[in-house]
Each structure stands twice: as structure tokens, then as C-alpha cells.
Amino acid sequence: MHKVLIVDDEIFVRKGLINLIDWSSLQFEICGEAENGLAALNLIQLLTPDLVIVDIRMPVLDGLELIRRVTAEGEHQPIFVILSGYPDFSYAQQAFRYNVSDYILKPVDEKELTATLKRIANIMNQRQLLSMTREKPLVEIIMESLVQAEPDDQVMTQIAHTLELPLSAPYTYVIVEFQDELAHREIDYLLPLQTVLQRYFHLERQPLLIHARDYNQYGFIVPPSRPNGQIDDTERMDYRKLLQRLENNLSTKIALFIGHTVEHLKQIVHSRTSADECLNYRFAAGFNGLFMAKELLDMSLYYFDVDEELHSKLIYEVEANRDEGYSNAIDAIFKAFQERYFAPGAVANTVRRSMIATINIIRQLEGTEKNLAWFEELLNWQRKYRNLNQLKHVFKNFIEEAAAYIAEKRGDKGEGNIEKVKKYIDGHFRENIYLKGIAAEFHMNPIYLGQLFRKNYGAYFNEYLLSLRVEEAKRLLRQTKKRVYEIAEQVGFQNADYFATQFEKLEKMTPTDYRNKMIDQK
Template sequence: MHKVLIVDDEIFVRKGLINLIDWPSLQFEICGEAENGAQALTLIQQRSPDLVIVDIRMPVLDGLELIRQVIAQGGHQPLFIILSGYPDFSYAQQAFRYNVSDYILKPVNEQEIAATLKRIATTLNQKQLLSMTREKPLVEIIIESLVQAEPEEQVMTQIAHTLELPLTSSYSYVIAEIQDKLPHREIDYMQPLQSLLQRFFHLEGQPLLIHVRAYNQYGFIVPPLWQDEHYGSERMGYMKLHQCLEDHLSTEIALFAGHKVDQLKKIVHSRTSADECLKYRFAVGFNGVFMAAELLDQPLYYYDVDEELHSKLIYEVEANHKEGYNGAIDAIFLAFKERYFTPGAVANTVRRSMIATINIIRQLEGNEEDLAWLQELMNWQTKYRNLDQLRSVFTNFIAEAAAYIAKQRGEKSNGSIEKVKKYIDGHFRENIYLKGIAAEFHMNPIYLGQLFRKNYGMYFNEYLLTLRIEEAKRLLRQTKKRMYEIAELVGFQNADYFATQFEKLEKMKPSDYRNKMIDPS
């Protein structure tokens, strides 16, 4: 895997880019993030990324100056991709003088950057082959070659001969993902995992094709001598393997098994289907073993959670109703599992809820950085790899945010709704609307609307219309003003609309009402 450093002063741009691309499938892994060039310079020295994707305009040290300084220092020299919101030829001209690999305009197009990354991966692979040392075992080099593309026959024959493996037999590629709630490779599981797999597959003294992937994942090729019939079914065999690994490594693990292939050189196709299984990681009912043979015909859900569920959650958060927001979280996570949400769709839902919650905090002049769980949730994809883990972090964040919002507003009851009603009573003649009033009182408009109805038995618009029509009736009885004048005085911009609404409530036209008051007989 080639290491990538993301540099942008906007955190949501960084997270959006990280979630946009299937990095492992393009032979990349994220090794860090920086919000300006100065931080990036330090991380380049510390982590030696192969590629740096950098915004051209940032505080402290911009993208072009970062590249200039890296070149001038003469140490580790990564490749660079420039991101820019400015289609200015002079920027691009200067960037290419520094020999950057590409200059991509925002908003980033997924196909464009994926094509660039494929091209850069080829360049990096060639550089790696030219500078290969004995630091990496031959087996890892071989498997990483096999799972990227079908080798030529001559190369394949030499590999099979070296490893004493049959060219034609049943093979599968499997991804073992360690779900220990720790960042990638904080604990190196390679040796214990290799030993366990060799014992399980009865390969003591023989090579096992295994390599390190990104995101705490290890890929391995199931050997041809492993017979499914010994366990009754392929799933049963993987379930036994899953249990063995969890018991001995003392952590949660998920297995993603690709389709079987009938030749070793075709293992790349099994790897591709195993990668596809990763998209089903949040689906219900697979007990830690996700098999391409069972999953890949099932339709995935790529969109955000339903608006009704999202609004319900935000309303309950603002109301600080623990039972309510826990119920909304239950419904959202059930939808993730039952509708086969992709990891990207789950991430979008989490991000949307975070942004909505942060906006409420900011409206109340609070600071979201005060929340202890904010960073943990913001970076959840680097540590939490199943729904139970994500749910725990998400619930803690929501509970903390709800309490913070209640405290920031300075009230633990619905007393503020009385102030809202008094405001409406005093300003109904003006062009007021719910969203504007919500902003005036630092409240979410959906929450305010529901709170108003709960307390007064009618919607905001109904109450406002009632006030206006009652005032119109008084003016019709006590003055000789014309209809358009009365409409304007009570807050209607259009006399015809006023007449329509009056008749809707009073079952008669304004003129008929006035005539009836003059001559009640």
C-alpha cells in the first residue's frame, strides 16, 4: 500500500475526500491529515508519505510553498496532487514547474481523481520495484502482485513453482479485518494471524500467502487443500475460522470472503469480489462472515437516511429527550442493517447529524469543540469498524450534545415557548415567519414548530392566522378602512389572499362580515 497525506484547511473537505475514494482498491492508504502546510511539512518528515494531496490556498503555509520547501530540504520527496478552487493558469503553471503529478479543480470529481491515483500507483509501483530490498518478505511481494492483475503465463508458472502450489485448483481471497477499536496497525497482528491461519489450514512449514492491507485489514489466499466438505459447507468453514481467530486474538474480527476461482492467476477476481463484500459490512445477519457468494446479488442502499428519521433525531436532541433520541438512533441503525446501507451512506448520515447538531450549538453561541466525543465521532472510520462500535460512539456524542444544548440555552423546561408566543402576539401584524422567529430565539425551526403545537394545540401558521383574522374583524367592525388597507394592517401582503383566508375561517367574506355587523338583522 502507498501512503497518502491529505492537506486542506477545511476539515469537511478532508473528510469528504477520504470518504469519496475507495483507497485500498487503488493501492493507497491514508497515513495522516493536516490543516495547513506547516503541519504537513512536519508529517512528511515523520511519516514519509508516497503522495501528498494538498489544497493550494491555506493559512500559515500554502500548497505551493509547501512543495517548494519539501524540494528545497532534499529529504523524502513524495509525489504531489494540487487541489484548487481557482481555475487560474498562473497557479497551474507554477504548480507544474514544481513537477506536481496533477492539478485538480474543486469540487473534486471521483472519476477524475481515481484515474489520477491509478496512474500515480503505477508510477510508485515501478519506483518500488526498482528500489526493492529484503525488508519485505518475498511472499508479501508475490501476493500483492497477484491480487492487482493477472500475471503473464511465464511469471505465473515461476510463482507457482517457487511456492509449490498448483496452477489449477480452487482458491479464494479473504480479508480479515481486526476490529479492536484502535488505529491502523497500532498493534501488529501479522505474525500471530499468520501462525493461526497456518495451523487452521494445516500448512505448518509451508508458505501462506498473506499481506497487510489498510484499515487494520490483512488479506490472505485460502489454500487449495482446504476442503469445505470437512465442515459441511463453505460458510460453516469460515464460521469455524472466524471463531478460532477471535478466541486466540482476543478481539472482534470480520471476514470478507471473495468468490472461488479455479486458477491461481485469477485470484485478482476473488480479491475484487472480497473488496465488494466490504460494502455490506453493516448488513444484518452475517455474524462476522461476509461471503461474496451470498451477498453480491443483494441490492445496496447508497443514499442518506430518510428525512423523517433525521428530523426526528434532531428534534429530540434539541428537546433533550433521552428516550426520544435513543429511539431515533434505534430506528436509524436498524435501517442501516436491514436496508444494506453502504459504508458511504452510513458515513453521510452520521456526518449530516453531526453538522445539524453543530449548527444548533453555534446558533446558541456555543463551541462544538467543548464536546469530548466530537473528535472521536469525526474520526470514527479510522477506529470503529462495525455498527455496534459506531452506535456506541454516536450515542455518546448525541447524549453529550443534547445536554450541552440544554445547558447552553439556559433552561431545562419549555418555558421559552411562552416568550415565543408573546413575541408572536406583539408582532403578528408584521411579515413574520417560523424560520425567522426560530433564529431570533436560537432554536431549530422544526423543533420550535412541534413545541408550539404541543403546548398550544395548533400549528404556528394556524395561530398566526387566527390572530390576524381576529384583528381584521375588529377593524371591520370599528373602522371604515378599505379591504386592502385592513389586509396590510394585519400582516397580509395580498388583499385577495386575505379575503380567501378570512372566508376560510369565518365562513363568510370580509364585506359580508362588515355588513352583518352594521345590520345584524
């Protein structure tokens, strides 16, 4: 990590800069703060920061004078970036005389600062590369430099000379992902992984280019030990053997994400990019832990939610507390993930949607999802579970536990309440009732209630409600002299024309025709 000192007389500016971006992702860490140039002068010698971000106007000692004194007198020479609220060309001109790296105007734009930091990190990496010796090859720095951008020719020549690697040769970047169901870096696999890889590729004195990534991942560059060419059975078999060797020696489940092979070492950034893209296919079917860019990247990913029918089926079976039903629904959902190449974001959205629907049911019953042992595990699944089988195991355990909890809170084991619902409808059909309101009254999910009602009584809720209202309207048309609009209102319709339309749909005649027919029959 490169150390950063922030110098500004406004504390809110300093804290704002610290919180503006993810410094560590750009290879930086904040090592200190100063409120004026004099305090910064002492901290630069004490903390030896690699980068100083300094305000141009400050009390005691301003930014330009600080830079002048450090440049002229200081033993440690950091890179400077100036912040200023004044777009004055004379300031900028003076700053660049001191070889200031950049001049950024306030308020600071996140994208502008991020671009500046990326450029400076690359400069720093290259400086370190050019100063390294054969006895101390800075592998981590080499990897960061290679996989972030194409280094210039001077740097590449130094890398090749130091590591005794050919520049023009086939190179491939591979991501090794440990699927050990542990949080990131709970176990550091770097050294044992390096040992296994060096043995596999028969590297004796030559170092292996390897580095640690996030999410229990490590990246390495395959040495140019085989001739370049298209993917064939032999190459896939080689990677399959490598995967088996890694899993056997490191005693855990592993996946390999293999980028495109490039023709030159300086182009390895493009191989790394394609390996990163392979991560999006981790839930696709048929690859069994081996994901190769040339086989995958032309295939379309699915970025949407799972079909509504599958989602509704799952929630219905959860409310019904039927193990076979929700197990089948889960199987169908996870089969869709694989066969339709769901992107990781689409999988996460589907899981989140199912969780929210289940939690809403629990809360309607005055329960709490925090009583479920698997709730936190599924909520944070992306931190630990990295393949579909692992996710499915956690998801199914959550659903099974939630279904039992919902049944317990409701006080029955399935469909006993549906008779009470029907009796409620029979007694209140003249009122302005609707499915969602009744579901809330009985602490049930509306979708589940609608499906359960149809299963038990052979009609949808709205169909049954309409039949009750029309039957009552027929009775009133026969037995009273009330006007049609009065009858419509009495049986639960807010609009007489709508009542007449629905009546005619069921009875094949208008309410008035029905009354006249009944009178004629007397």
C-alpha cells in the same frame, strides 16, 4: 515500495508531480529530486531509484543525455519515464531507442501518469518475482502482483514452482479486519495473524500468502485444501470456526470479508475484487462478522440519506433533551441502516447530517461543539470504529452529551421557553414574522420549535398565526371603515388578495361579505 527520483529544472513542476497523486497507494515513494541531469546522475548511483521521471530539456545535462549515460555507464539501471512540453516525434523516437518506458507530455494528466505507474509497478513486481529463490519467497510482492492484475504465464509458473502450489485449483481471497477500536496499524497483527492462520490451515513448510492492507485489514489467500463448489452450510461453518479461532487467539473483535472462489491462482484478483465489494455490506443485518460474496453481492445497497422523518425526530428530541426520545430515534435510525443495507457512504452521510444539525443548534446558543468530549471521536469515527455497534455507541454518547449541553446553554430543561414564544407571537403577529426568525430570536431550531409549539397548543405555527391575524381583521372589519387592503396590511399580510383567500378559507366568506353581514345584524 519502489523508489522514485524526479528530475526537472522547474521546482514547481517537481512539487506539482509530488502532490499530484497518492504515490504510496501505487507502491511508490519519492526518494529524491534533482534540478538537472548532472545532479541526477550522482543521485541515481547514490539512491538507486527504481524509477526516474525526467524532463527532456534541462540545463547542464539534458534528459536524453542523462538516460544515455546511465544506460551505457551506470551500474544501477532504473526505469525511465520522460516528461516533455514538446510533442516532437524525433524526441520520442530517440527516447525509445534507450528503452524509455513512457513519454508523457506536459502538463501532466493525473490519469495518464497513474496508469503509467500502475503498469511500471506491475513490471517491477514481476521482475522481482522472477529473480526470487526458494530460500527467499517474497510473499508481499507475490500478493501485490496477484491481487492487482492477472500476471502473465511466465510469472505464474515461477510463483507456482517456488511456492509448490497448483495453478488450477480453487482459491479464495479473504480480508481480515480487526475491529479493536484503535487507529490503523496502532498494533501490527501481521505476524500473530499469520501464525494462527498457518496452524488453522495445517500449513507446515508451505508459506501462507498474506499481506497488510489499510484500515486495520489484512488480506490472505485460502489454500486449496477443500474441493471447489457452491457455498453450503459446511463452508460457512468452516469460516465461522476460523473467525472464532482468530478472535480467541488474538483477543479482539474481527470481521471476515470472503471473496468469490476462483478456478485458477492467476484469477485471484477477481476474488479480491469481490471481497472488497463485501466491505460495502459491513452494516447490513444478520451476518455477524462473516460477509461472503456469494451471499451478498446480488443484494441491493441503499445509497441515500435516512428518512427525513427519522432525522427530524432525532433533532427534536435532542432539543427537548429527552433521553428516551432520542434513544428511540437512534435505535430506529440504526435499525434502518441494518435492514435496508445502507452503504458505508450513506451511513457516513447520515451521521454527518445529524452532527451538523446538532452543531448548528449549539452555535445558535453561542456555544461550541469543541466543548463536547465525544465530538472529535464521532467526527473521526471511520478511523477507529468499523462495525455498527461501535458506531452506535459513539453516536449515542455524542447525542446524549450534546442534548445536555444544549439544555444547559438555553438555561432550562425543556419546554419552558415555549410560553415566551407564544407571548411573542401574540404581541407581534401584525408584523412580518416567520418561524425561522422567531427560532433564531429564542436560540431554537425551527423544526424543534414548530413541533414543540404544535404539541403544546394543538396547532402549527402558521395556523396559529393566521387565526390571530384573521381575528384581528374581523375586529377591524366590524369596528372601522378601513378598506380591505388597509386591514390586510395592518394585520400582517403583504398581499390583499392572499389575505382575502386565507380569510375566506377560515370564515367561509370574503372579508367584504363578513362586513356586510355584521352591518345587517345591527
